[in-house]
Amino acid sequence: MLILKNISKKLGQFRLNDINLEISEGTYYVLLGRSGSGKTQLLELIAGLNQSDSGELWLDNENITHKKIQQRNIGLVFQDYAIFPNMTVFENIAYSINSGKIDKNLVKERVTKAASDFNISHLLGRDTKHLSGGELQRVALARTLIKSPRLLLLDEPMASIDASLKDDIKRLLRRLNKQGLTIIHVTHDYREAVSLASRVGVIHNGRIIQEGNPEEVFRKPVNKFVARYSGIRNFFRVGFKNENGKWCAVSNEKIIFKLSESSYPEEGLLLLRSDDIKISHEMPSFNTGNCYKGIVKEILPSEYGVEITVDAGEIFYVDVSADTFKQQPVVESSEIWISFPAEAGIALQGGN
Amino acid sequence: MNRNGPFNWILLVLSSLVLLFLVAPLLGMFLKTGVGEFFETAKDKDVQASIWLTVWVAFSATFFFAIGAVPFAWLLARKSFPLKSVVQGIIDLPVVLPHTAAGIALLGFISRDGLLGKAAASVGFNLVNNPAGIALAMAFVSLPFLINSARDGFTAVPERLEKAALNLGAGRSRVFFTISLPLAWRSIISGFVMMFARGMSEFGAVVIIAYHPMIAPVLIYDRFSSFGLKYARPAAVLFIIVALVVFTILRLLSETGKPVVTKDEYADS
Numbered sequence: 307m308l309i310l311k312n313i314s315k316k317l318g319q320f321r322l323n324d325i326n327l328e329i330s331e332g333t334y335y336v337l338l339g340r341s342g343s344g345k346t347q348l349l350e351l352i353a354g355l356n357q358s359d360s361g362e363l364w365l366d367n368e369n370i371t372h373k374k375i376q377q378r379n380i381g382l383v384f385q386d387y388a389i390f391p392n393m394t395v396f397e398n399i400a401y402s403i404n405s406g407k408i409d410k411n412l413v414k415e416r417v418t419k420a421a422s423d424f425n426i427s428h429l430l431g432r433d434t435k436h437l438s439g440g441e442l443q444r445v446a447l448a449r450t451l452i453k454s455p456r457l458l459l460l461d462e463p464m465a466s467i468d469a470s471l472k473d474d475i476k477r478l479l480r481r482l483n484k485q486g487l488t489i490i491h492v493t494h495d496y497r498e499a500v501s502l503a504s505r506v507g508v509i510h511n512g513r514i515i516q517e518g519n520p521e522e523v524f525r526k527p528v529n530k531f532v533a534r535y536s537g538i539r540n541f542f543r544v545g546f547k548n549e550n551g552k553w554c555a556v557s558n559e560k561i562i563f564k565l566s567e568s569s570y571p572e573e574g575l576l577l578l579r580s581d582d583i584k585i586s587h588e589m590p591s592f593n594t595g596n597c598y599k600g601i602v603k604e605i606l607p608s609e610y611g612v613e614i615t616v617d618a619g620e621i622f623y624v625d626v627s628a629d630t631f632k633q634q635p636v637v638e639s640s641e642i643w644i645s646f647p648a649e650a651g652i653a654l655q656g657g658n
Numbered sequence: 659m660n661r662n663g664p665f666n667w668i669l670l671v672l673s674s675l676v677l678l679f680l681v682a683p684l685l686g687m688f689l690k691t692g693v694g695e696f697f698e699t700a701k702d703k704d705v706q707a708s709i710w711l712t713v714w715v716a717f718s719a720t721f722f723f724a725i726g727a728v729p730f731a732w733l734l735a736r737k738s739f740p741l742k743s744v745v746q747g748i749i750d751l752p753v754v755l756p757h758t759a760a761g762i763a764l765l766g767f768i769s770r771d772g773l774l775g776k777a778a779a780s781v782g783f784n785l786v787n788n789p790a791g792i793a794l795a796m797a798f799v800s801l802p803f804l805i806n807s808a809r810d811g812f813t814a815v816p817e818r819l820e821k822a823a824l825n826l827g828a829g830r831s832r833v834f835f836t837i838s839l840p841l842a843w844r845s846i847i848s849g850f851v852m853m854f855a856r857g858m859s860e861f862g863a864v865v866i867i868a869y870h871p872m873i874a875p876v877l878i879y880d881r882f883s884s885f886g887l888k889y890a891r892p893a894a895v896l897f898i899i900v901a902l903v904v905f906t907i908l909r910l911l912s913e914t915g916k917p918v919v920t921k922d923e924y925a926d927s
Contacts, residue, residue, distance in 0.1 A: 350821075
């Protein structure tokens with residue numbers, strides 16, 4: 307288990323502030339944050355590349371706060387993989403075990419095995435300069451994991467590879483985690499957290515502002531920043547009202563949202579996930595709780611299919627899958643109905 | 659060239675004039691030197707000895723000072739410390755000093771009254787008028803070329819590569835010898851060649867420290883001041899040819915070996 311107790315570190319104008327974390331063995335922990343939020347600095351601190359100004363770092367009941375980087379046995383894969391360009395793939399993978407203390411035949415055997423585990427046996431004799439992003443990623447993982455680290459740290463592992471290769475890498479990382487490897491993965495992309503994490507933390511300005519399992523963090527974001535990081539794009543400033551025992555929210559533009567929970571603050575933000583909103587050409591006949599007529603302002607292709615911007619008094623962003631869009635084609639400036647269940651609304655007090 | 663009109667023609671003319679200014683005196687010197695007198699000078703034992711002395715002393719000075727200068731360059735590239743810019747200014751000082759003044763300063767240091775000279779004298783060694791003193795004079799004026807080039811080479815090596823090596827369990831010295839040094843190698847060799855070249859061609863500082871034994875630039879000056887231009891010219895031509903051959907060989911050697919990746923190339927890969 308990795309424990310960070312009140313870790314603080316000043317780096318120029320930036321400061322990691324009072325970081326507290328507990329990551330159990332076998333966890334796939336995704337730390338979400340914008341660039342400059344301190345996530346890479348935190349990884350480097352855990353790895354031992356930097357020392358904290360205060361606080362303690364424990365790994366498997368051992369205080370490693372002041373332990374040298376070489377003695378921590380924590381693997382770190384950098385965002386651009388940091389593959390040594392003056393060495394072949396073999397020499398890169400062998401680097402951590404090829405210090406003259408291990409028999410050369412054993413080094414060869416272990417490198418061959420690691421390369422085979424990551425499907426890069428055919429690259430072993432190659433120069434690293436012309437490898438693809440996915441190949442470099444595998445070389446970096448093989449190089450790091452050959453020394454069986456106690457913990458694997460990944461800095462934006464998907465940032466430098468083609469979209470088509472991301473699924474392969476995700477499968478590979480899931481497999482490693484299933485084999486018992488504890489992974490801390492930092493990223494700015496919430497979709498990586500959704501698809502990989504067993505726990506999620508959101509870091510902002512050097513502080514961890516929310517932590518929990520992905521469901522908790524993405525369904526109950528503590529503030530607008532986390533909500534944005536969870537991929538939520540629909541935010542409405544509202545007043546909450548209880549009428550005859552039923553709660554509703556009224557936006558500045560006088561749109562009334564029906565809600566399902568039993569208590570709400572007086573005012574705040576109402577959040578709505580884009581993929582919780584459905585579209586139809588006719589008014590939905592079933593009772594969805596909320597349905598509004600609007601004008602299609604914009605249609606943009608998205609990873610999910612298309613993103614439709616609808617003006618229904620408030621601006622709604624709706625994610626529609628490619629299949630749905632094919633079945634119900636929509637054109638800009640046309641009228642359309644949008645609907646979503648009362649349970650879809652997420653209330654945030656204050657709304658910062 | 660025609661596509662951009664007069665501007666490119668102006669560039670061409672100006673560039674040609676500058677190039678001509680550099681080439682014409684050398685070419686004139688070569689053309690005015692007769693083949694007979696050239697070969698006669700080449701057979702002259704004094705000339706041969708002075709050229710050989712120049713080459714090996716310059717090479718030795720570069721080699722021995724590189725042992726300290728290269729790690730120093732890494733330090734400058736990687737570490738922040740108080741008064742770093744002052745240190746950098748001190749390194750560049752020999753480039754702006756008049757070389758005779760540098761020679762005078764160095765003489766005060768290595769003569770029998772100076773700190774180093776006294777230490778050398780205590781073991782029966784006189785640095786003045788000695789190849790060791792010549793090496794010190796050459797190194798004094800040429801070290802900035804090696805340090806600055808090596809420092810730029812180390813700066814161009816992405817620090818993440820060194821961090822990755824540390825994370826893989828390597829000690830600081832292993833990281834230096836397996837990552838930093840091989841990746842900055844080309845800049846270091848380039849600085850080495852520049853320091854060597856600058857050392858070989860040094861006159862002002864060396865002539866203060868050691869008129870004898872004569873290095874080639876001092877010998878050429880000696881022949882010019884004693885016997886005139888005609889007598890000095892073949893020795894100058896011979897020295898230039900030897901210098902060109904040596905530099906070409908060193909450059910070719912530095913081109914071989916594994917390619918070195920710059921920060922930008924690394925980012926692109």
